[in-house]
Amino acid sequence: MIEVSNLRKAFGKVQAVDGVSFRARDGEITGLLGPNGAGKTTTLRMLYTLMKPDGGEVRVDGVDAAADPLAVRRTLGVLPDARGLYKRLTARENIEYFARLHGVETPQLHARREALVDALEMRDILDRRTEGFSQGQRVKTAIARALIHDPRNVILDEPTNGLDVMATRGLRQFMQALKAEGRCVLFSSHIMQEVAALCDRIVVIAHGRVVADETPDALRAQTGENNLEDAFVKIIGSEEGLAA
Amino acid sequence: MKALTVFLKEVKENLRDKRTVMSALLYGPLIGPILFVLILNASVTRELDKAEQPLKVPVVGAQYAPHLLDALKQQGLVPQPPVADPEAVVHAQDADVVLRIPAGYGQAWRRGEPAEVELVYDSSRRDSSAQEHRLREMVQAYAQQQGLMRLVARGLPPTLAVPVVAVGRDQSTPQSRAGLMFGMLPYFFVLTVFLGGMYLAIDLTAGERERQSLEPLFANPLPRWQILLGKLGAICAFSLASLVITVVAFAVAGRFLPTEKLGMTLDLGFAFGGRVLLLMLPLLVLLAALQTLVAAFAKSYREAQTYLQILMFVPILPSMLLTFAPVKTADWMYAVPVLAQQIGITALLRGGAVSASQIGLCLVCGFAVALVAVLATAWVYRSERLAISA
Numbered sequence: 365m366i367e368v369s370n371l372r373k374a375f376g377k378v379q380a381v382d383g384v385s386f387r388a389r390d391g392e393i394t395g396l397l398g399p400n401g402a403g404k405t406t407t408l409r410m411l412y413t414l415m416k417p418d419g420g421e422v423r424v425d426g427v428d429a430a431a432d433p434l435a436v437r438r439t440l441g442v443l444p445d446a447r448g449l450y451k452r453l454t455a456r457e458n459i460e461y462f463a464r465l466h467g468v469e470t471p472q473l474h475a476r477r478e479a480l481v482d483a484l485e486m487r488d489i490l491d492r493r494t495e496g497f498s499q500g501q502r503v504k505t506a507i508a509r510a511l512i513h514d515p516r517n518v519i520l521d522e523p524t525n526g527l528d529v530m531a532t533r534g535l536r537q538f539m540q541a542l543k544a545e546g547r548c549v550l551f552s553s554h555i556m557q558e559v560a561a562l563c564d565r566i567v568v569i570a571h572g573r574v575v576a577d578e579t580p581d582a583l584r585a586q587t588g589e590n591n592l593e594d595a596f597v598k599i600i601g602s603e604e605g606l607a608a
Numbered sequence: 609m610k611a612l613t614v615f616l617k618e619v620k621e622n623l624r625d626k627r628t629v630m631s632a633l634l635y636g637p638l639i640g641p642i643l644f645v646l647i648l649n650a651s652v653t654r655e656l657d658k659a660e661q662p663l664k665v666p667v668v669g670a671q672y673a674p675h676l677l678d679a680l681k682q683q684g685l686v687p688q689p690p691v692a693d694p695e696a697v698v699h700a701q702d703a704d705v706v707l708r709i710p711a712g713y714g715q716a717w718r719r720g721e722p723a724e725v726e727l728v729y730d731s732s733r734r735d736s737s738a739q740e741h742r743l744r745e746m747v748q749a750y751a752q753q754q755g756l757m758r759l760v761a762r763g764l765p766p767t768l769a770v771p772v773v774a775v776g777r778d779q780s781t782p783q784s785r786a787g788l789m790f791g792m793l794p795y796f797f798v799l800t801v802f803l804g805g806m807y808l809a810i811d812l813t814a815g816e817r818e819r820q821s822l823e824p825l826f827a828n829p830l831p832r833w834q835i836l837l838g839k840l841g842a843i844c845a846f847s848l849a850s851l852v853i854t855v856v857a858f859a860v861a862g863r864f865l866p867t868e869k870l871g872m873t874l875d876l877g878f879a880f881g882g883r884v885l886l887l888m889l890p891l892l893v894l895l896a897a898l899q900t901l902v903a904a905f906a907k908s909y910r911e912a913q914t915y916l917q918i919l920m921f922v923p924i925l926p927s928m929l930l931t932f933a934p935v936k937t938a939d940w941m942y943a944v945p946v947l948a949q950q951i952g953i954t955a956l957l958r959g960g961a962v963s964a965s966q967i968g969l970c971l972v973c974g975f976a977v978a979l980v981a982v983l984a985t986a987w988v989y990r991s992e993r994l995a996i997s998a
Contacts, residue, residue, distance in 0.1 A: 412827050415992050437829040448821030452624040453617075464613040465828040506824065 365390050365548055366411060366517055371420035373406055380406045382572035383420070388550040388565075390516070393543050395559035396552040398569035399600065404552040405445045407569070408521050411550075412442045424517055438466070441515035443523055447506040451495035455486065458494060459509045466513035473512070480508045483538055500531035507538075518542055520551035524558060536562055560592045570600045610830040614838025618812055619845055628807040632846045636803040637853035640796040641861040652866045662686045663742055668694055669709035673717075676709070676725070676750060683746045694728040704736035705729040705743055720758075781873075781959060794953035795927040797854060797884060798946065802895055802923060804850025805843040806916055809899030812839045814912035817994070826995045833986045836900070840982065843896040851888055855881035873959070880956055886967065887952045890974025894945055895923075897981035904988045926950045942966045943973040 366388040373381040381403045388394035396404050409415045411422055413433035422429035422436070429436045449458050456477075463473045481487050486504045489497065494505060503523065511518065520539075524532045539562060542549050553559050559566055560580055568576040568583075576583060576599045580592060587595040622628045666688040670677055677687060687707075691697045694706035708726040716723040725747060729740040756766040816822045825835065862876030902919055906912035926947040929935075937955070942948045948970040952962050988994065 414823060414826055414995055434829045434831070437827060440827070442824070442827040444823045444827060446820035446823040448816070448819040448824065450617075450621055450821060451819070452621045457617075457620075461613070461617050462824075462828060465610055465825075465830055467610070467829075510824070510827075 365425055366519075366550055367421075367423040368407070368411070369421050371407060371410055371422065372418045373403075373410060373415065374418055379572055381410070381417075384569065384572070384574050385420075386567045386574060386577050388517075388548050390548045391543060391546045392564040393539060393549045393551070393562050394565045394567060395563035396550065396567050396569060397556065397559045397596070398552075398554065400554055402569045403572040404554075404569055405521055408519055408550075408552060409444075411519055412440055412444070413437060414444075438513070439516050441511040441513070441518045443503075443507055443510050443520045445521040447502060449494040449497070449502060449505055452493060454491050454493050455497075455501075455505045455508070456490045458505055459512055462509040463512040468513050472514075476512055476514055477508070480511060483541060484508055485534065499526040500528065503527060503531070503535070507535075515547075517548045518550070520549070522552055522554070524553070524555070532558075556593050556596050568596065568599050575599050609834070611834040611837040611841070614835050615841040615845075618808070618839055618842035622808055622811065622842065622846065625807075625811075628811065628846070631807055632804045632850050633853060637800050637850045638857055640800060640854060641857035644793075644796075644858075645861045645864055648865050652869060663739060663746075664688055665705055665707050665739070665743060666691045666694070666697065666703050667707045667709070669711065669713070672709045672711055672713040673723075673725070676713075676747075679750045679753075680743075680746050683749065685743070685746060698728050698730050698736075701733070704733070704739040707743060791930070791954065792927060793858075793957060794950045795924060797851065797888060797953065798891065798923045798949060799920075800850050800854045801847045801888060801892055802899075802920055805847035805892075805896050805899055806920075808843045808846050809896065810903050810906075810909055810912045810916065812842065813900055813903040813994075814906045815909045818909050823995050832989045836982075836986055836989045840893070840896050840900060840985075843899065844892050847892050847896065851885065851892070855884055874957070875959070883956055883962065883967075884953055887949050887962075887970055890971055890978050891945055891949055894974065894978035894981050897978060897985045901981065901985040901988060904985065904994055922946075930954070939966065939969070942969040945974045945977050948974065 368387070369385045371381055371384040372379070384403070384407050386394070386396075396407065398404050406415065410417045411424070411429070413422075413429050413436055416430070424436045425439050427435050427439070449455075450461070453461070459477055459480075460473065463477070468476065481490060484504045484507060486501070486508065489501050489505070494502065497505065503526075507520075507523070523539075524535055527535065536558075539549055539551070543564075551562075563580065565579055566576070566583060567574055576586070578586060583595050583599075584592060587598045589595040589598060662684050664686045667677065668690040670687055670690065677685075681687070688703075691703070691706060694703075694708055697703045698706060706728040708728060710724060710726070713723045713725065727740055727743060727747075729736050731737060731740075755769060759766050759769055813822075816825070826832065858876045859878060859881050862874055865874060898919065899916055902915045903912040906915055923946050927950055930950060937951045941951050952966065952970060955962050
C-alpha cells in the first residue's frame with residue numbers, strides 16, 4: 365500500500381507538485397493520469413525516494429519514506445522514467461546485478477528470475493547483451509530487474525511508452541497478473557484508453573494537483589459524460605498533452 | 609557489503625569495453641616506456657656516433673696550411689674537397705661546418721701574428737654544434753701545442769703561458785647523471801594513473817547518467833556512498849593495474865637502455881618499482897575521487913572528457929616547476945600530493961634514499977587529502993540533480 369499526503373515539490377519558481385494526496389491499495393491497479401508535464405514523474409520520484417519532498421508525507425506499507433528510505437526502497441519495485449540498461453552486460457547479468465543489490469540469495473534469485481522470464485516471455489533474449497535491444501526488449505529487461513526481489517509494491521512510470529501494440533498487450537496482461545498476486549500496482553500514463561482499460565482507480569493530475577481520484581465508473585458519473593475521454597477533458601480543463 | 613557488488617559489476621562491465629581496456633592496460637601504460645627506449649636509444653646512438661666517427665669537413669684553402677691540416681688529420685679530421693661558397697653550403701645544410709683557411713695564413717704565421725682560420729657554421733642548428741665544437745677543439749689543441757713549442761724554442765718554461773688552470777671536480781654520480789636525464793619519469797607514472805582511471809571515472813558517473821541507468825541504480829536499497837565506494841574501487845583497480853604494467857615495463861625497458869655508454873647507472877628494477885607503487889598509492893585514490901567529482905558536474909560524457917583533459921594538466925605543474933625552477937627539496941614537500949611523488953621518485957632515480965619518515969609523511973598526508981576528496985565526492989553524490997538525466 366502506498367499512501368501519499370499533501371506532497372509538494374518546487375524546482376526554482378516552478379511548483380511541479382502542489383499538494384498531491386492519494387492512496388494506492390494492495391490488489392488494485394492505480395493509474396496516475398495527466399498530461400505531459402503535469403508532475404507525474406516528479407511525484408513518483410518522491411515515492412521511490414530519489415527526490416526529497418519540500419512538504420508532505422509518503423508512506424509505503426506504513427513506513428515513512430523520509431524516516432527510512434532504504435526500508436521503503438526494499439518494498440518497492442520501480443521502473444523509472446529513465447530505464448537505461450548496462451549495454452555491455454547481458455539481460456541476465458543486468459537482472460542479477462539488481463538482485464545482488466537487493467540482497468536476494470541465490471536460490472530465490474533463480475526461482476524468481478525463471479518466473480519473471482516466463483511471465484515476460486523474454487527467454488530468447490536472456491543471454492544476449494542488451495546493446496541493440498528493441499524498445500520492448502529493453503522494457504521487459506528493466507521490469508524484470510525491477511521486480512527480481514519480489515516487491516509488494518510496484519511503481520511503473522509510463523511503462524508502455526514507445527512500445528508496439530503486441531508489446532503493450534503483453535505488458536497489460538503482466539500488470540493484471542501482478543494485481544492478481546495481490547500486489548499494489550501504481551503506474552503513470554498520459555494515454556486515456558490504457559488507464560481506462562486497466563485501472564481500478566484513476567488519479568488525475570494536472571498542474572501539480574490532484575483534480576480527480578475515482579473509479580472509472582464514478583468518474584463518468586461525476587462528469588456526466590458517458591465517454592471517458594470527454595470526462596477527462598472536462599476534468600483537466602483542456603485537451604492539451606493527452607493522447608487517446 | 610553491497611559496495612563489493614557494485615565494484616565487481618563495474619570491473620566486469622569495463623573489461624568488456626575495448627576502448628577502456630586498450631587505453632588503461634595497453635596504450636596508457638606502455639607508451640611511456642616504449643617512447644623512452646626509442647628516444648634514448650636514438651639520441652645516445654647519435655651522440656656516440658658523432659664522437660667516434662671521423663669528422664668530415666670541407667676545407668677551403670687547404671694548400672695554405674699543410675702543417676695545420678696534418679695535425680688535424682691526426683686528431684680525426686677527414687678533409688673534404690673545397691666548396692665554392694661555404695656560406696651557401698652551410699645555409700643549404702649540405703655541410704654542418706666548413707673550415708676556411710685564408711690566403712694570408714702563411715704570412716701571419718711567419719710573422720708570429722695570430723693566424724686566422726674560419727669556421728663557417730650555423731649555431732641555430734643544434735645538429736651542427738657538436739661538429740663545430742669538435743673542430744674548434746682540434747684547432748685550439750693545435751694552437752696551444754704550437755704556442756708551447758715556441759716558448760720552449762725561446763728557452764722559456766712552457767708553464768709560463770698557463771698562469772691559471774681550472775680543474776673540475778664533478779660531484780655527480782653515474783646514478784645522479786641518469787636522474788638528470790630522467791626528470792620527466794615521475795610525471796609518466798602520475799600520467800599513467802590518471803589515464804588508467806579516466807575512462808572509467810567518466811563512464812561510471814557522467815556516462816551512466818547519460819545512458820539513464822543511474823536513476824534505476826539509485827532506486828536500489830543501498831546508500832549512495834556505498835555505490836560511490838564500489839565505483840571508486842573499480843577506478844582505482846584499473847589505474848593500479850595500469851601503474852603496475854608501467855612499472856614492470858620500465859623495469860624491462862631499463863635493461864635495453866644504453867645508459868652505461870653515457871656513464872650513467874639507472875636502476876628501474878623491482879626494488880625501485882615497489883617503492884614507486886607505495887608512493888603512488890595515495891595519489892591513486894585522490895585522482896579517482898577528483899576525476900569522479902569532476903565527472904559528476906558534467907552533463908554528458910563528452911563534457912566530462914573535456915573537463916578531465918583540463919584536470920590532467922594539474923599534475924604536470926610540479927614537474928614543470930622543478931624542471932624550470934629547480935628548488936632545493938625539503939621534507940615538507942613530502943606532505944603535498946603530486947609534489948611528494950615527484951621528488952620522491954626523482955630521489956629514488958638519483959640513487960638517494962627516501963627515508964621511512966618521508967614515505968610515512970607522503971602516505972599519511974596523501975591519504976588525508978584523498979579522504980577529503982572522497983568525502984566531497986560523496987557529498988556531491990547525494991544531490992538530487994545527479995540522478996536526473998536531462
